[in-house]
Amino acid sequence: xxxxxxxxxxxxxxxxxxxxxxxxxxxxxxxxxxxxxxxxxxxxxxxxxxxxxxxxxxxxxxxxxxxxxxxxxxxxxxxxxxxxxxxxxxxxxxxxxxxxxxxxxxxxxxxxxxxxxxxxxxxxxxxxxxxxxxxxxxxxxxxxxxxxxxxxxxxxxxxxxxxxxxxxxxxxxxxxxxxx
Numbered sequence: 001x002x003x004x005x006x007x008x009x010x011x012x013x014x015x016x017x018x019x020x021x022x023x024x025x026x027x028x029x030x031x032x033x034x035x036x037x038x039x040x041x042x043x044x045x046x047x048x049x050x051x052x053x054x055x056x057x058x059x060x061x062x063x064x065x066x067x068x069x070x071x072x073x074x075x076x077x078x079x080x081x082x083x084x085x086x087x088x089x090x091x092x093x094x095x096x097x098x099x100x101x102x103x104x105x106x107x108x109x110x111x112x113x114x115x116x117x118x119x120x121x122x123x124x125x126x127x128x129x130x131x132x133x134x135x136x137x138x139x140x141x142x143x144x145x146x147x148x149x150x151x152x153x154x155x156x157x158x159x160x161x162x163x164x165x166x167x168x169x170x171x172x173x174x175x176x177x178x179x180x
Contacts, residue, residue: 001062002100003032004107006117013107013117013125014040014067017100018056021148022137024103025161028117028125034066038073041084045077047160056157057084061097064088106132109173120178126162128177134166135173144168 004013004026012032016025027043029036045053062068071086089096110128111117133145140148146165149158158164 001037001060001068002097002104003065003067004104004111005032006111006115011117011120012036012067015100015104015107016060017097017103018145018149018152019099021145021152022099022103022140023133023145023149024100024129025163026107026125026129028120028122032065032067034068034070034073037067038070041074042078044161045083048157050077050081050083052157052160053083056153060084060086062086062088063094063097064091103132106135106173110175110177112175115175124178130164130166131171131173131177133163134168134171136168 001017002015004015006012012029014027014029014037016027018024027040029040041057044057048056060074068074068086068088074086075082075084077083094101107128110131130146133149136142136144144165146158146163
């Protein structure tokens with residue numbers, strides 16, 4: 001789990017990456033706060049249900065950013081039941097979660113550094129992630145992260161969250177994706 005900053009003081013993305021599949025989710029947040037991160041996990045827990053949530057998120061690895069400073073709120077659902085375990089990378093060791101950083105490079109192909117996220121909606125972010133997750137990867141045997149995720153976890157979570165695969169021949173990995 002990590003954050004992608006648009007412009008300072010503007011909207012921010014929370015990214016959740018599944019390393020074995022290269023699949024990544026992204027959630028638009030109004031501010032880079034620990035409460036906004038907790039809100040995303042509360043949403044995922046409600047949307048997916050306890051069993052599926054626990055299957056997908058037995059462990060969460062993140063850095064020591066201030067937005068991740070309240071692990072108890074992520075680890076426990078509002079009723080007090082443990083739903084996951086949060087672990088932190090060692091200080092100054094971004095290589096410990098290097099595959100999420102590689103996926104962030106794909107986000108930056110579409111939303112270059114310094115781009116404000118303020119004009120975007122969650123639907124826009126989902127659209128972008130559908131393209132990123134439909135982009136074929138050599139490390140997956142020329143399969144897409146979407147296909148790999150289905151192989152590992154099934155379709156249920158993707159359907160509940162509204163993700164859908166884009167035909168790989170139609171994938172756009174440049175800022176043109178949002179040209180209106």
